[in-house]
Amino acid sequence: MISPAHHNLSLTLKIWRQPHADAPGEFRTYQLQDVSPHMSFLEMLDILNEQLIEKGEEPVAFDHDCREGICGMCGMMINGQAHGPDHETTTCQLHMRRFEDGDTIVIEPWRSRAFPVIRDLAVDRSAFDRIIQAGGYVSVKTGQAIDGNANLIPQQDQESSMDAAACIGCGACVAACKNASAMLFTSAKVSHLVQLPQGAPERKKRVLSMISQHDEEGFGACTNTYECEAACPAAISVSHIARLNREYMKAMLTSKE
C-alpha cells in the first residue's frame, strides 16, 4: 500500500466510449484536474461527467448502485485490472489516494463475449442470472420449511458455505480471466449450497445443469490461472472451483438423470 497522497491530483483518463451495443467504440482522452485523493473512483467519474455535461458532451455511462461494495453493479477494467489495483475491492470502494498526480488511467468495460457492451462501460451480465436459473437454488416453496434448528449445521461448514455465498455477482472473475470463464462465479453458488444439508437433494442435478448453462452462455473453460481469485472483491477462493470439479465428476459418473 502506498502512502496516501495529500494534495489533489491531475489525471489523464482514457475511457472506452461506445454509444450502443452495435456501434463501434473508441478510446477518448480526457484531462481531469483537482481530484481529491479522498474521492472514490466513481466520484471521480461523477466529476468528469459534470464537466462533460457542462461542455455539452454526453456523460460516460457506467453501472453503479449501492456504492458500498455489496450490490455488485459496478465494475470496470482500470489499467487492465478488474476493479483496479486494490485487493478485495470493488470499483466503488477504490479511492483516488491509490493514484499519483500525473497518472494516466485507462478505463474499459468488462471484456467478455458473454457480457456484451450496452453503452460505454456498462455491460449486459444477464448470463449470470441464467446460470442461477439453471439450478442455483434449493427447491423449497414458501411455507414448506421445517424449524430452523431442526438441522444442526457444524459451524465450520456454515462458515465455509458463507465464504462462498459472499459472491456479489459483479463479473470481475470473468473479466479478469484470459478464457473469460465464469467458473469462480458458478463454483461459488455450487459450493455454497453443497456444503449445507439443504442443498444435498439436488446436488448432482444442480452442478450438471449450471455447468451446462455456463457453457451455453459462451463463457470459456477454466485453466487454473487464478486471476479470478486475485480480482475478486469478495475474496472468493479458487478452492471452490476445485470443489465444483469434484462435484461435477461425481455427478457425471453417478447421476441417474
Place this chain on the structure above:
Amino acid sequence: MSTAAAQQTLDSRIPDGPIDQKWTQCKNEMKLVAPNNKRKFDIIVVGTGLAGASAAASLAELGYNVKAFCYQDSPRRAHSIAAQGGINAAKNYPNDGDSVYRLFYDTVKGGDFRAREANVYRLAEVSNNIIDQCVAQGVPFAREYGGTLANRTFGGAQVSRTFYCRGQTGQQLLLGAYSALMRQVSVGKVQMYPRREMVDLVVVDGNARGIVCRNLVTGEIETHAAHAVLLCTGGYGNVFYLSTNAKGCNVTAAWRCHRRGAYFANPCFTQIHPTCIPVKGSYQSKLTLMSESLRNDGRVWVPKDPGDTRSPSQIPEDQRDYYLERRYPAFGNMVPRDVASRAAKERCDAGYGVGESHLAVYLDFQRAIQEQGRHVIESKYGNLFHMYKKITDENPYEVPMRIYPAVHYTMGGLWVDYHLESTIPGLFVLGEANFSDHGANRLGASALMQGLADGYFVAPYTVGHHLASSGLKPVTTAHPKFKETAVEARNRIERMLSVNGKRSVDDIHRQLGQIMWDNCGMARNAAGLNTAINEIRNLREEFWQNVRVLGSGQSFNQALEHAGRLADFLEFGELFAKDALQREESCGGHFREEHQTADNEALRDDEHFAYAAAWQFQGDGQEETLHKEQLTFNEVELTTRSYK
C-alpha cells in the same frame, strides 16, 4: 378539508377479535382462488428487493403468472442487499424470555406509538416462519459450535433475537429470495424485466390494472396489464441526496401511484441512522452505514473537553464522555437509533464533535478487542472494518471509528390497510414502500423482517382475496387507459429533454438535499419547514426551466433516468415538509424543536397526534388533503419512551 368524511374513506380493515387471533381470523375469512384458476390471473411486482422478490416467488409458486420489474441489471442487486446487521425473530432460542408479544411490544414502543398495533403483531407472529424459510433456502445464518442458530443483540431490545450472516445479512436473505425467484423464472411462472423503471400506474375502473415502464436500455415506453400490482419499491431517503441508500433508490413509482390516488402516509417519518461514516467533501456521492450491530461491542464517546485535539488514544479514560452510557444507563450504547442520533447531534452542536469537521463522534472497540481478542471482533465485523478502512484510510482495530448520523430508512410510505392494499384497489404496497409497521422510528433488524413478512407470508394471502372477491373484468394493454398513460409518460420525458438549460441533474439534486437536510433533518422547526416548502417550490420551477439533460429518450441515458427521479423528489419533498409542519409533536425520528422536554427528549402529544397522516393528491398546484387514521392502542399502554 372535511375530516369526518375523510375518515370514512380510510378503512384499515383490522379484523375483530383479540390481537393474537386477528391474523388467523383474517386468513380464515379471506376468499381463495382455486388452484386451477390461479393461472388465469396476472400479477405485476415492481421492485425485487426482499419484499418484491419474496412476493414474486411466493405468488408464482402458488400458480399465478407473475411479471417482475427492477431498475437494476439483475434482481439480485436491489438495495436490501446492503443491510448489514441482521433480522429479528421471536424464536427465543437463547431462552432469554423473548416471545411474539415482546417483539410486538418492543416494535410498537420503538416506533414511538405511531404504528398500527394489529400490523405489528402480525409481523412479530410470522417472524419465526421467516427464519425457517430462509434456513430452508440455504441462507447461511451464523451458528453456534453445536450447530444451532446464533443470535446477537440489537438496539431497543433487552433480549438477543437477531439472526445474522456476518455483516451481510441483507445480502444473504436477498440472495435466498432471489434464488426462489430465479427458480420460478426457470419454470416459466415469472417473467423477469430487469433494467425497467416504472413511470406510471394504469388505473381502469378504479382498479390498479397495470403499469407503464421505461426500458432503460432502449428507452422504449412499455405497457403491461395485470389483475393486481404490487409495489415493492423501497424508501425515499434519496430526497436528501446524501443517504445510505443506493444511488438509484427513488420515490418515483410510489409518487406516481400517489398522483393516481394512493394516499401517502407519514412522509416526514425518516430514520437518521446514528452510525455512518461522516461526510468528507462537496464531491460526496453517498453515505455509508456502519451496522448498528457494532454498538454491541463499540462504545460511543467524545472528549470531555471540547478543545481537546489530542489523538483519541492519547485521551485517558477519565477525560472521555461515554455520553450514551451516561445518559441512558439501562440501554447504554444500545439505545434505539433516533435516540442515539439526536444524542450525537447534541454533543456535536455543543462543540464536542471530533475530526476535521467536528461533525463526528468516536465509536471505540478498544475494550472489546482487549476483552475478546482481535480475532473474535474480526469474525463478527471483519467486512465492516474492511469497508471502513477502504473509505477512510484508517484502521479501526487501532484507532476508533469516527461516525455521524445519516439518512437511512423511511418509515413513511404509501398508506395501506391490514391487507397491505392502498387506497387504489388492486394496488398493494409491501416493505419499506408502505408505512404500516415501524411508526415514527424503526428498530434495527426489523426492515428485513418486514420486507420478508410482507412478501412471503402476507401478500400471498391478501392478494388472492382481492383476486377472488373483486370480479375483475378482463383488461389488456389495448385499453385506452394504457395508451393515454403511456403518452403522458412520453411527453414528460420529452419535456425534460427539451429544457436544455444550464444546471445538471446532479447539481439540482444536491441543492434539494441540502434544503432537506438543513430544514427537515434531525431537528425541525416551523420556520425552517416553511423555508423548505418555499425553496423546494422555487427549485422545482428552476428544474423545469433550467435543467440540462443531454442525449435522447431512445437510448441508455442515465442522466435522463436521474432527471425523472429528481422531478418526482421535487414534488415529494414539499409534501414531506408539509407533513412535518402539521405534526406539532416530537416522536421517533421526527423531532420538532418546539416540542421537547427539559432534558431535550422528544415530547409526544398523544391527545392530538396519535394518528397516521395520510395525504391525498388533488392535482398539480393544489393543496393535498390530509386524512387521519386514528391509532388505537389496546395492547400496549401509551407511555413516554424511556431508555434511561
